Amino acid sequence: MSDTPRIVSSRWDVADAHTLEGYRRSGSYTGYAGLEAALAKPPSEVLTEVRDAVLLGRGGAGFPAGMKWGFCPPGVWPRYIVVNGDESEPGTYKDRVLMERDPHQLIEGCLIAAYAIGAAQVFLYVRGEMAHAQERIAAALNEAYAAGLCGRNIAGTDFSVDIVLHWGAGAYIVGEETALIESLEGNRGMPRLKPPYFPAAKGLYMKPTVVNNVETLSNLPWLMVHGAEAYKEIGSEASPGTRLVAVSGHVNRPGVFEVPQGTTTYRELFYDDRYGAGIRHGNELKMFIPGGASAPWFFPEQVDLPLEGRTVGAAGSMLGSGAIVVMDHTTDAVKACLRVVRFFARESCGKCSPCREGTSWEEKILQRILDGAGRPSDIDLLLDVADNISPGPYPVAAHPEAGLDAVPFPPRQTTICPLGPSSVAPITSAIRRFRHEFEAKITRRDPIPLNVGVGQ
Amino acid sequence: MARFTPENEALAREIIGRYPRPKSATIPLCHLAQEQDGHLTDEAMAHIAELVGVTSAEVLGTASFYEMFKRQPVGRYVINVCTNISCQLLGGEELLAHAEETLGITSGSTTADGLFTLEDVECIAACTEAPACQVNYRYQHQVTTEDFDRLIADLRAGGRPEIPAHGTLGAVRQHIAADQVANIGPPETQVEPAWFARRNAEAAAGGAS
Numbered sequence: 285m286s287d288t289p290r291i292v293s294s295r296w297d298v299a300d301a302h303t304l305e306g307y308r309r310s311g312s313y314t315g316y317a318g319l320e321a322a323l324a325k326p327p328s329e330v331l332t333e334v335r336d337a338v339l340l341g342r343g344g345a346g347f348p349a350g351m352k353w354g355f356c357p358p359g360v361w362p363r364y365i366v367v368n369g370d371e372s373e374p375g376t377y378k379d380r381v382l383m384e385r386d387p388h389q390l391i392e393g394c395l396i397a398a399y400a401i402g403a404a405q406v407f408l409y410v411r412g413e414m415a416h417a418q419e420r421i422a423a424a425l426n427e428a429y430a431a432g433l434c435g436r437n438i439a440g441t442d443f444s445v446d447i448v449l450h451w452g453a454g455a456y457i458v459g460e461e462t463a464l465i466e467s468l469e470g471n472r473g474m475p476r477l478k479p480p481y482f483p484a485a486k487g488l489y490m491k492p493t494v495v496n497n498v499e500t501l502s503n504l505p506w507l508m509v510h511g512a513e514a515y516k517e518i519g520s521e522a523s524p525g526t527r528l529v530a531v532s533g534h535v536n537r538p539g540v541f542e543v544p545q546g547t548t549t550y551r552e553l554f555y556d557d558r559y560g561a562g563i564r565h566g567n568e569l570k571m572f573i574p575g576g577a578s579a580p581w582f583f584p585e586q587v588d589l590p591l592e593g594r595t596v597g598a599a600g601s602m603l604g605s606g607a608i609v610v611m612d613h614t615t616d617a618v619k620a621c622l623r624v625v626r627f628f629a630r631e632s633c634g635k636c637s638p639c640r641e642g643t644s645w646e647e648k649i650l651q652r653i654l655d656g657a658g659r660p661s662d663i664d665l666l667l668d669v670a671d672n673i674s675p676g677p678y679p680v681a682a683h684p685e686a687g688l689d690a691v692p693f694p695p696r697q698t699t700i701c702p703l704g705p706s707s708v709a710p711i712t713s714a715i716r717r718f719r720h721e722f723e724a725k726i727t728r729r730d731p732i733p734l735n736v737g738v739g740q
Numbered sequence: 741m742a743r744f745t746p747e748n749e750a751l752a753r754e755i756i757g758r759y760p761r762p763k764s765a766t767i768p769l770c771h772l773a774q775e776q777d778g779h780l781t782d783e784a785m786a787h788i789a790e791l792v793g794v795t796s797a798e799v800l801g802t803a804s805f806y807e808m809f810k811r812q813p814v815g816r817y818v819i820n821v822c823t824n825i826s827c828q829l830l831g832g833e834e835l836l837a838h839a840e841e842t843l844g845i846t847s848g849s850t851t852a853d854g855l856f857t858l859e860d861v862e863c864i865a866a867c868t869e870a871p872a873c874q875v876n877y878r879y880q881h882q883v884t885t886e887d888f889d890r891l892i893a894d895l896r897a898g899g900r901p902e903i904p905a906h907g908t909l910g911a912v913r914q915h916i917a918a919d920q921v922a923n924i925g926p927p928e929t930q931v932e933p934a935w936f937a938r939r940n941a942e943a944a945a946g947g948a949s
Contacts, residue, residue, distance in 0.1 A: 326943030327936055362930035374824045374863040402936030404923055405760065412771070412808045413820075413864055415877040418910040425914050435920040442935040444922035448758045449914045453767050454807030456862065470766035470792065472805035489761060489927040532826035532867035539868050577825060577863075607867065609826055623828050627862055633805075 288558070289518045291506045291526050292499060293542040295386045302420050304427040307388035315388055316433060318505030322396045323441055330400040334504070337512035338524050340545075342378075343368055343459070343497030344576065344605045346593045353401050355484035356492040362404030364493045365397055366483075367501060368464055369410040369417070372456040374577035374627055375607030378528035379498035381540055383410065383417035386502070387424035391447060393501030395438065396508055398445040401494060405446050407468055412452040421449050456631040460701045461495040462487075463633070474633045475701040499528055499606075520546025523592050527603070529553060533610035534567065535560035546592040550574065554587065554610060567612035571717070575604025577624045578706035580679050580693070581713035600681040600690035601709075617718035618725055621710040622650040628707035639704025642673040646707055658726035663719065666711055673698060674705040678712040688716065742783030748776055751913075752791055758916065760926050762792040770803050774907040779810040807861075810906075815850045815857035817895050818906050819843075820874040823860050826867035835871045836860055838885045842892055855896065857906075878903045 290312050300306035307315035322330045335350030356363050367390070371379040382390060394406045408425075410418050425447060428434040436444045450468060452458055458467045462476035465488050480486045487493020503525060507515050516524040523546035531553050532538045541559050543552075554560045554569065563569055571581045574589075580601040582589075589595055593603050611620060629643040649666050652658050659665075670678065674695040682690040697705040715722060744752055752772060756765040766788065773784035780803055782796070789796040803809045810818075821839055823832040839858055840846055847860040866872035869881035873888075880891060894900050904911065923933070 326939045328940050328943060359932075361932045362927055371865050372863060375826050375867050376863070377865045377867045377869075380865045402933050404927075404930050404933065411865070412806070412909070413874065413877050415909055416879070419912040422910055422912040422914040426912075429916060429920050435916065436922045438922075442938070444933070444935065446758075446916065446922045446924055448916075450764075451768050451771055451909060452806075453770065453803075453809055455805060467767065468764055469761070470763035470794075470802055472802055474805075491927050491930075530868050532870060533829045538870070573825070609829070609867070611829060615829065620825060620828070623823070623825050627824055630862060 288543060289526055290542055291515075291518070292382060292386070292389065292502045292528065293540075295389070296381065301386050302384070302388070302424060304388060304424070304431060307386070311389075313506050313509040315505070316392055316439075318508035319392050319395050319399075319433070319439065321508040322399050323439060323443060327400050327402060330396065330508070333512050334400065334507065337507055337515045338522075339500065339503055339507065339515075340523060340525075340593065341497055342499035342503075342527065342606065344373065344578070344602075346603060349496060349500050352482070352484060352496070353397070353494055355482050356401055356494065357485060360492050361402075362491055363401050364488045364491060365394065365401070365403045365406040366461075366464060366468060366488060366493055366495045367394060367406065367408045367498060368459060368461065368495055369408060369414075369498045370452050370459045370464060371411055371414075371498070371605075372459055373605045373607055374624065375530060375532055375573060375609045376576050376605040377530040377532070378540055378606055380411075380414055380417055382498050382502050382528075383414065384420050387417075387421045388428065389502050389505055390421070390498055391424055391428050391434065393504040394447050395434070395445065396504040397494065397496060397501055399443055403445055403494070405448065407448050407450050407488070409450045409452060409458075409464055409468060412454050418449065418451060425449055455633075456627075457633045457701070457703055460703070463701070464495060465493060472633070474635045477700055519544045520590070520592055522546060522594060527591060527606050529591070529606040529608055531560045531608045531610065533572075534564045534612040534615070535562065535610050536564055537561035543591065547590055549588050549590050550582070550608070551587040553608060560610065563610065563612050565612075567614065569610065570613045570615050571611050571617070571713075573607065573609040575602045576607035577627055578602075578702065578709055579604045580681060580709045581717075582681050583683075583717060585684060586681055597693040598690065600679045600692060602693050617714045617721045618650065618654050621714040622647070622654055624710040625650055625707050628703060632703060636699040636701075636704060638673045638698045639707075642669050642704060643707045645669045646711060650711075653722060653725050656725065658722075660726060662726060663715060663722050667715065670708040670711050674708045678708050680712050680716055683716055742777060742781040743787040744773065744776065744784070748772055749787075749791075752788075754915075756791060758924060760924065763794055765792055766794075766799060766802050767806070770799070770806075770809055771907075771909050774809065775909060776907070778816075778905065778907050779813050813850075813854070814906055815855050816905055817855060817875050817903070818857045818859060820859045820861040820864065820877075821847075822862070822864045822866065822870075822872050824863040826863070827870040827872060830870040832871040835873065835883055835885070835888065838888060839873075842889060856892075875903050876906050876908065
């Protein structure tokens with residue numbers, strides 16, 4: 285890992301990095317030096333620097349953080365920051381590591397963001413199931429407050445802001461930023477109707493609110509210490525810096541890796557000894573999910589693509605949350621498809637009918653196909669239900685053998701958030717490529733064990 | 741027990757004090773009630789409603805949306821086995837089947853002795869450590885059937901030090917001393933932070949000169 289840049293993961297191997305002392309002592313920058321650098325400048329310059337660095341959001345949508353901050357309408361107060369630590373996208377495992385192993389880095393990032401936009405308060409919303417992350421953040425916040433790095437007169441200056449740790453309680457949809465805000469207001473975590481499209485205009489308590497992902501904010505201390513120019517030297521021009529990726533599934537060495545954005549390819553992640561170290565048992569790669577359960581699948585033809593948002597988008601999928609799930613040739617495409625669809629069916633909040641009804645029908649149809657009770661019309665029925673949630677051609681990878689081109693990202697939607705449309709991703713991906721597997725299950729089911737002979 | 745004890749009520753008031761509007765404390769207070777009673781009782785929800793200034797129906801409306809709030813008693817140990825895609829690929833469903841066999845219950849139910857509740861859950865963000873499960877939200881990584889059996893044996897024999905009873909979310913809590921609070925108040929009372937206005941104005945003046 286020594287030749288790869290470490291912006292956010294530089295303290296993962298340091299046993300006491302979660303303490304203030306450990307944070308100040310180790311890593312690719314001195315802990316809280318980023319805050320110091322930010323406080324030496326006016327807030328407007330910090331905002332400009334983050335904008336210049338093209339710090340892309342790491343939660344899924346990849347929207348530039350500096351631009352998002354800039355959407356706060358002038359003269360409207362207060363402004364809030366809500367940290368999205370509700371990591372739940374299947375395959376995603378990075379924010380939990382950041383929160384557990386380097387909580388001060390996140391806290392420092394929150395302070396820098398709060399300084400840049402003039403936030404009245406920061407809410408650190410941590411997924412409920414992550415008890416250890418909450419303990420680590422609570423302890424780090426207590427330390428930061430005691431050391432005068434949080435709250436009133438931070439680091440002996442006039443800059444003052446409170447960071448409050450908030451607990452989630454188990455609901456994937458709360459990762460959607462307006463649902464996150466609803467949840468933080470004490471409500472059911474259902475996404476809000478758009479417009480307004482950005483909570484920066486109307487968010488928490490209908491006040492300007494910036495919602496940023498844990499990894500996005502964790503980049504800020506390094507960025508403040510080393511500057512936007514140094515940041516842009518890593519990765520590609522359109523996607524500078526690094527990304528945390530979780531490579532899971534059928535690789536020899538699953539793990540969470542920090543890699544340069546924009547330049548690293550999926551092939552490197554799967555086969556390089558620093559990362560996945562090859563497909564298990566020397567098996568063939570069948571397919572992979574390049575960016576979390578919501579992302580359309582990729583196949584062996586796409587392994588040489590770099591982890592670059594626009595390139596991956598044009599190829600029919602998305603980088604999403606850096607969740608890469610590798611499936612070898614032993615994987616049953618119908619079963620994998622059902623498992624991902626079932627997730628969306630379970631997690632639909634129920635607000636929009638196409639998603640509430642559609643995802644459960646998708647699950648039911650896929651389940652009966654897998655159970656050997658599928659009907660010949662079921663494949664078209666599935667696609668029809670899917671079309672009601674996401675009308676028109678759905679993003680999907682090219683299939684050169686069949687002469688089919690890619691449909692670029694993003695999908696269209698009849699719902700107010702992307703959850704329902706996301707359930708379509710595995711369906712269109714799997715049917716386009718493995719229609720024969722679906723057909724085989726429909727036309728011929730495994731024999732039912734009989735204990736009496738026919739006619740006896 | 742059902743309403744908050746005096747100690748927990750004091751803690752609840754401290755938590756409410758950290759939010760611009762009291763209702764925002766609803767979910768943290770539901771966790772606190774669950775920590776006290778092991779599950780979320782109607783009486784606790786009524787008490788939370790009084791504390792945050794809403795009706796108990798509103799608290800129920802919020803609480804019933806979230807997976808973690810148990811409105812019926814559950815086992816001392818709630819075991820969540822992940823069967824989502826990354827875990828499924830490496831044996832999550834087989835682990836769940838083994839857990840059902842070992843505990844003699846199906847997923848979603850509780851053992852007769854009230855010790856274990858088994859759940860089949862969605863992704864718990866341990867994808868590179870598959871198959872994974874949690875016991876009272878404490879992670880168990882790369883769990884083999886032997887690991888699982890050992891875990892159950894340990895829990896039956898008196899528990900494991902890192903695993904508290906169900907409901908206990910974090911063993912460490914955030915505390916903000918009154919003299920360290922920067923600025924917490926209802927949004928209506930908020931204006932542009934003085935430090936923000938002053939620092940940007942100084943920069944603008946400096947840039948102009």
